[in-house]
Amino acid sequence: MSVPAIEMRGVVKDYGRTHALRGIDLTVDAGRIFGFLGPNGAGKTTAIRLLLDLIRPNAGTARVLGFDSQRQSIDVRRRVGYMPGDLRLYDNMVGSDFLDLIDSFRPEKRDVRFRAELLERLGLDTSRRIRALSKGNRQKLGIVQAMMHRPEVLILDEPTSGLDPLVQEEVAKLLEDAVRDGRTVFFSSHVLPEVERLSQSVAIIREGLIVAVEDIAKLKARSVHVLEVTFASAPPADLFALPGVRELRRDGNMVHLQARDGIDAVIKAMAGSGCKVVDLRTEQPSLEDVFLAYYAGSTDGRAPADVRKERSHATA
Amino acid sequence: MPRLSIAVKSLRDQKWQIVGFGLALTAMAAMHVYIWPAYRDTLQNLKLPAAIEAFFGGDLSIATGAGFMSAEFFSWVPILLIVYAVIQGTGAIAGEESSGTMDLLLSQPLGRRALVLQKIAAVCVGSVLIVTIGWLGFLVSVPFVNIDVALADTAIASANMLPITLLFFSMSLWLGAVMPNRATASGAVIGLATASYFVNTLANGVEPLRNLRYGTPFYYYGAGLPLVDGIDWPHVGLLLGVSLLLMLLTLRTFGQRDVTTGGATDLDAAGVLRRILARSPGG
Numbered sequence: 001m002s003v004p005a006i007e008m009r010g011v012v013k014d015y016g017r018t019h020a021l022r023g024i025d026l027t028v029d030a031g032r033i034f035g036f037l038g039p040n041g042a043g044k045t046t047a048i049r050l051l052l053d054l055i056r057p058n059a060g061t062a063r064v065l066g067f068d069s070q071r072q073s074i075d076v077r078r079r080v081g082y083m084p085g086d087l088r089l090y091d092n093m094v095g096s097d098f099l100d101l102i103d104s105f106r107p108e109k110r111d112v113r114f115r116a117e118l119l120e121r122l123g124l125d126t127s128r129r130i131r132a133l134s135k136g137n138r139q140k141l142g143i144v145q146a147m148m149h150r151p152e153v154l155i156l157d158e159p160t161s162g163l164d165p166l167v168q169e170e171v172a173k174l175l176e177d178a179v180r181d182g183r184t185v186f187f188s189s190h191v192l193p194e195v196e197r198l199s200q201s202v203a204i205i206r207e208g209l210i211v212a213v214e215d216i217a218k219l220k221a222r223s224v225h226v227l228e229v230t231f232a233s234a235p236p237a238d239l240f241a242l243p244g245v246r247e248l249r250r251d252g253n254m255v256h257l258q259a260r261d262g263i264d265a266v267i268k269a270m271a272g273s274g275c276k277v278v279d280l281r282t283e284q285p286s287l288e289d290v291f292l293a294y295y296a297g298s299t300d301g302r303a304p305a306d307v308r309k310e311r312s313h314a315t316a
Numbered sequence: 317m318p319r320l321s322i323a324v325k326s327l328r329d330q331k332w333q334i335v336g337f338g339l340a341l342t343a344m345a346a347m348h349v350y351i352w353p354a355y356r357d358t359l360q361n362l363k364l365p366a367a368i369e370a371f372f373g374g375d376l377s378i379a380t381g382a383g384f385m386s387a388e389f390f391s392w393v394p395i396l397l398i399v400y401a402v403i404q405g406t407g408a409i410a411g412e413e414s415s416g417t418m419d420l421l422l423s424q425p426l427g428r429r430a431l432v433l434q435k436i437a438a439v440c441v442g443s444v445l446i447v448t449i450g451w452l453g454f455l456v457s458v459p460f461v462n463i464d465v466a467l468a469d470t471a472i473a474s475a476n477m478l479p480i481t482l483l484f485f486s487m488s489l490w491l492g493a494v495m496p497n498r499a500t501a502s503g504a505v506i507g508l509a510t511a512s513y514f515v516n517t518l519a520n521g522v523e524p525l526r527n528l529r530y531g532t533p534f535y536y537y538g539a540g541l542p543l544v545d546g547i548d549w550p551h552v553g554l555l556l557g558v559s560l561l562l563m564l565l566t567l568r569t570f571g572q573r574d575v576t577t578g579g580a581t582d583l584d585a586a587g588v589l590r591r592i593l594a595r596s597p598g599g
């Protein structure tokens with residue numbers, strides 16, 4: 001068994017009276033894309049900054065590639081490419097000078113060709129001052145500085161926020177290439193579809209605790225689908241009286257419903273009813289829905305309304 | 317050999333400050349030397365009350381060239397250098413954190429100590445450059461004016477401004493490490509510098525307050541005294557020693573605490589105290 005890329009054991013972090021992390025245990029195997037999913041304020045950034053020794057835990061240990069995050073921090077950082085969630089750059093620097101600066105801290109020889117490839121694939125011009133770059137272009141610069149020296153582990157805090165979908169897709173490919181190359185990608189997100197699209201495994205963090213670690217395929221199977229079906233005329237009242245399916249509301253000919261065990265039964269019920277379907281939309285389940293799916297089976301039994309409330313109060 | 321990219325970047329970032337403060341000093345120095353002949357006769361015929369004399373001239377008579385340069389230049393010009401020192405000192409740690417860029421630097425294989433030491437080195441070089449540029453003002457004036465001040469002595473007196481600059485720099489650096497809030501740290505040091513300047517000036521002239529000056533860095537700085545007496549090494553040693561102590565405290569405090577971003581402070585009085593005592597939350 002090889003050394004895990006990331007390993008956290010009983011990590012606790014308090015900020016005064018706020019408990020940011022309440023005992024995190026997490027193992028990320030090397031060579032995978034691992035998503036770190038949770039609402040804002042759940043502790044994602046805290047956990048990530050702790051891996052890089054930017055902050056220190058109150059208890060527990062964190063290791064990256066077997067190196068202690070705190071005592072062997074330089075060894076860790078030599079092997080990690082990091083993109084902060086709250087990315088701040090030197091506005092008065094020219095993009096390429098900034099990348100040179102970041103390169104200067106790395107002992108290995110500068111990989112000019114790979115840097116150029118990254119810039120080209122992301123469509124980023126580094127001849128301008130960072131001040132003049134759009135939010136999306138800054139984000140690209142953040143991704144390039146994290147990836148350009150081909151680190152063994154990429155730790156990216158909300159890497160695709162602010163990027164348009166085409167660029168998000170390119171970033172996804174870059175990360176997949178890195179993993180194919182034997183590297184590990186650990187990224188955080190508060191958007192479920194992004195994690196589903198990118199990662200092979202996911203850890204869900206909520207209120208400073210890891211509530212689930214799953215393969216993406218299993219997560220998808222467990223996640224809730226929300227459907228909006230429009231019929232040509234009002235459908236029978238009992239059309240969706242199926243196990244695992246709940247009607248949320250009806251607006252005339254339109255039915256909103258939630259399916260917990262996949263959408264197969266719903267589709268077949270509609271087909272069998274003979275009712276004419278005019279439109280069918282599926283909504284991405286929100287994080288709350290995912291939590292609902294998890295908590296529905298747990299003894300905790302907390303209502304999703306609770307989660308929603310906390311989310312709206314949470315801060316980054 | 318560790319790469320000095322942080323030191324180089326810091327120096328680059330402050331190049332216009334170095335040029336600006338340097339040229340301000342050049343202009344001040346040259347102007348004061350050139351106006352000296354016009355003042356000399358008036359001042360030599362003037363009998364000032366001892367207290368006023370002390371206020372202007374400190375321990376030197378303002379009716380001499382050295383006393384005039386001491387009162388009109390060396391007594392207050394360090395304030396300019398201190399402004400530079402505070403900008404740099406609070407910028408080095410607190411500023412980098414307030415602007416949120418510290419995370420990016422410290423996620424590189426770069427130790428916190430190395431980072432701070434490189435920034436200190438940059439400011440040492442910057443201060444020397446400013447004082448050197450400033451001294452050019454004497455170079456272009458003293459040889460051409462009838463003034464009883466030797467050019468070499470102006471170099472010594474100029475260099476003598478460095479330890480007090482370094483003291484206020486390290487004080488700002490340390491406060492910036494204790495409270496990663498640039499505005500608060502700057503305010504505290506500027507307030508302290510101003511107060512100690514006035515206490516020292518007043519204490520020079522007002523007998524009952526005379527002992528107070530021993531508590532101010534400006535007393536150990538000694539304004540233009542090196543023009544006449546050369547460097548007062550024990551005083552320089554004291555200023556440099558306290559600076560060094562503050563730098564070591566900075567390394568310790570910053571080495572043990574959490575890095576903040578965007579000027580976020582979780583600081584109450586207890587938090588500040590904890591940082592001054594440099595106890596890490598984990599330890």
